[in-house]
Amino acid sequence: MSMIAAFYSGKSILITGATGFLGKVLMEKLLRTSPDLKVIYILVRPKAGQTLQQRIFQILNSKLFEKVKEVCPNVHEKIRAIYADLSQNDFAISKEDMQELLSCTNVIFHCAATVRFDDTLRHAVQLNVTATRQLLLMASQMPKLEVFIHISTAYSNCNLKHIDEVIYPCPVEPKKIIDSLEWLDDAIIEEIAPKLIRDWPNIYTYTKALGEMVVQQESRNLNIAIIRPSIVGATWQEPFPGWVDNVNGPNGLIIAAGKGFLRALKATPKAVADLIPVDTVVNLTLAVGWYTAVHRPKSTLVYHSTSGNFNPCNWHKMGVQVLATFEKIPFERAFRRPYANFTSNNFTSLYWNAVSHRAPAIIYDCYLRLTGRKPRMTKLMNQILRTASMLEYFINRSWEWSTYNTEMLMSELSPEDQRVFNFDVRQLNWLEYIENYVLGVKKYLLKEDMAGIPEAKQHLKRLRNIHYLFNTALFLIVWRLLIARSQMARNVWFFIVSFCYKFLSYFRASSTLKV
Numbered sequence: 001m002s003m004i005a006a007f008y009s010g011k012s013i014l015i016t017g018a019t020g021f022l023g024k025v026l027m028e029k030l031l032r033t034s035p036d037l038k039v040i041y042i043l044v045r046p047k048a049g050q051t052l053q054q055r056i057f058q059i060l061n062s063k064l065f066e067k068v069k070e071v072c073p074n075v076h077e078k079i080r081a082i083y084a085d086l087s088q089n090d091f092a093i094s095k096e097d098m099q100e101l102l103s104c105t106n107v108i109f110h111c112a113a114t115v116r117f118d119d120t121l122r123h124a125v126q127l128n129v130t131a132t133r134q135l136l137l138m139a140s141q142m143p144k145l146e147v148f149i150h151i152s153t154a155y156s157n158c159n160l161k162h163i164d165e166v167i168y169p170c171p172v173e174p175k176k177i178i179d180s181l182e183w184l185d186d187a188i189i190e191e192i193a194p195k196l197i198r199d200w201p202n203i204y205t206y207t208k209a210l211g212e213m214v215v216q217q218e219s220r221n222l223n224i225a226i227i228r229p230s231i232v233g234a235t236w237q238e239p240f241p242g243w244v245d246n247v248n249g250p251n252g253l254i255i256a257a258g259k260g261f262l263r264a265l266k267a268t269p270k271a272v273a274d275l276i277p278v279d280t281v282v283n284l285t286l287a288v289g290w291y292t293a294v295h296r297p298k299s300t301l302v303y304h305s306t307s308g309n310f311n312p313c314n315w316h317k318m319g320v321q322v323l324a325t326f327e328k329i330p331f332e333r334a335f336r337r338p339y340a341n342f343t344s345n346n347f348t349s350l351y352w353n354a355v356s357h358r359a360p361a362i363i364y365d366c367y368l369r370l371t372g373r374k375p376r377m378t379k380l381m382n383q384i385l386r387t388a389s390m391l392e393y394f395i396n397r398s399w400e401w402s403t404y405n406t407e408m409l410m411s412e413l414s415p416e417d418q419r420v421f422n423f424d425v426r427q428l429n430w431l432e433y434i435e436n437y438v439l440g441v442k443k444y445l446l447k448e449d450m451a452g453i454p455e456a457k458q459h460l461k462r463l464r465n466i467h468y469l470f471n472t473a474l475f476l477i478v479w480r481l482l483i484a485r486s487q488m489a490r491n492v493w494f495f496i497v498s499f500c501y502k503f504l505s506y507f508r509a510s511s512t513l514k515v
């Protein structure tokens, strides 16, 4: 019997960010392993014209939740969606709902955040700092609360090279920032933002660091733990391999590469690609929830959910395997044949951007214009290159995260829990994982049918022929121009032609002799 699963049975669990990538997998695993939990409260806002109910209905009827329904057929009854906007005062939760949350909640998983790298400082502080403080305040008024789990990121201290499982202080107190945002206007905030974030690469990682500090300062006598995942990727094993549902992190780049838009990346091939499967993060999170509630550590423990020091993979290996998978299971209607060129050199990177990205986009847009269609490739390419440049910081560096707490927890689990809540990435086979990942991107993000693979392969062959034809034509044009202008080029040309002629004559003569 799993002790972790038993712990969550009969519990009322509050999840923020349950409609997000990590939140959905967390909810699924909880329902599948502890089907007799009492209720999962999820704080949700209406979005994209959908009501709360429509959003929940769509999530629970998605492929991700198919397996869970076999063990928990009444899954809809276990979820109680509560209207909430985390950027508002008191989260805009109604009095009745708030009362219910305060009196019933046993466990909190705080996953909600804005993960955009370029969000405004005001919004990112509201979500990643102020909302965390507000939730901690709510938690302190919950008599039945046993544990509060805060999801942060391994990059909250990415301005350091070696990162321990401790909360590092930020140069400016979060409270001072929260207070000043109340009276400063937006223009001034954006002006001071770069000065505040100092050597953090973006607003996201900076505000996640502030969020951790808030957790430390406002923890009162709460039983809290922090999880710090690195780059969260598709599922490894559960509920099935390769599940993924948004374009964040590597996902968008895999699409851009598979469709042949992105063929070079400013990346350090030997740098560690610290990906961690989302189900691994979820298993660790649930195990930490159990351990923190049952063992009540004296201080707030931080757990790194990273792969680098257990089972390192670098960007070169990842790129090669991603490309190999595109060969086997290509994406449909690619713009060009997929290719992956990783370079850490600024000059080479500029060259590849001009030759491999911008020039083909401009040529294609000319073709669209000539055929009476609206040009769109340059705009799309600019968007992709902007995204790639935003991620560059993370693919050109390696970090060392210590994992003492995570390893300690692994050794505390029973063999059954180690199996059901496996977060040991030493067992992960990268080649297999990446193949399933790319397949998952094709199936669940691009919604492409596997039956289209032969046609996709044919299309790639056609692209290869076009590529050869184009290169040959280009070579001939350049050569012709050179010959017209330079005596030296003409001499080389006559030398090659006479050499070929002699070779052919010799070949013909010797084959005649044999006969």
Ligand SMILES: CCCCCCCCCCCCCCCCCCCC(=O)SCCNC(=O)CCNC(=O)[C@H](O)C(C)(C)COP(=O)(O)OP(=O)(O)OC[C@H]1O[C@@H](n2cnc3c(N)ncnc32)[C@H](O)[C@@H]1OP(=O)(O)O
Pocket (backbone or CB within 6 Å): 115, 116, 117, 118, 153, 154, 155, 230, 231, 232, 247, 248, 249, 250, 251, 252, 253, 254, 256, 257, 262, 263, 264, 265, 318, 319, 322, 339, 340, 341, 383, 384, 386, 387, 390, 391, 394, 395
């Ligand atoms: C050369 C061959 C390569 C072979 C492939 C090998 C794979 C290597 C992958 C390497 C990836 C490394 C990733 C490192 C990530 C580090 C993460 C740190 C860990 C965290 O805690 S962060 C959590 C993750 N957060 C994010 O990833 C958010 C990043 N996104 C943003 O901040 C913004 O989207 C961005 C990039 C600033 C763009 O903003 P904006 O210009 O305003 O555009 P939109 O957001 O509105 O989106 C417009 C359009 O682009 C699509 N989109 C969004 N994100 C991506 C993406 N990552 N890749 C591709 N496309 C993306 C979006 O869906 C929109 O499309 P529409 O069709 O709706 O217009």
Ligand SMILES: NC(=O)C1=CN([C@@H]2O[C@H](COP(=O)(O)OP(=O)(O)OC[C@H]3O[C@@H](n4cnc5c(N)ncnc54)[C@H](OP(=O)(O)O)[C@@H]3O)[C@@H](O)[C@H]2O)C=CC1
Pocket (backbone or CB within 6 Å): 016, 017, 018, 019, 020, 021, 022, 023, 043, 044, 045, 046, 047, 084, 085, 086, 087, 110, 111, 112, 113, 114, 115, 127, 151, 152, 153, 154, 208, 228, 229, 230, 231, 232, 233, 246, 248, 249
């Ligand atoms: N993905 C990654 O690579 C990594 C993620 N993390 C951390 O993991 C956690 C989850 O990330 P992930 O699932 O990827 O992110 P997503 O962007 O997929 O999910 C974010 C969640 O937060 C919710 N949310 C955002 N703003 C509000 C708001 N104003 N009111 C209510 N809910 C809101 C979103 O709701 P809605 O659906 O309505 O937008 C969504 O459910 C975050 O804390 C992130 O920092 C850490 C390391 C890496």
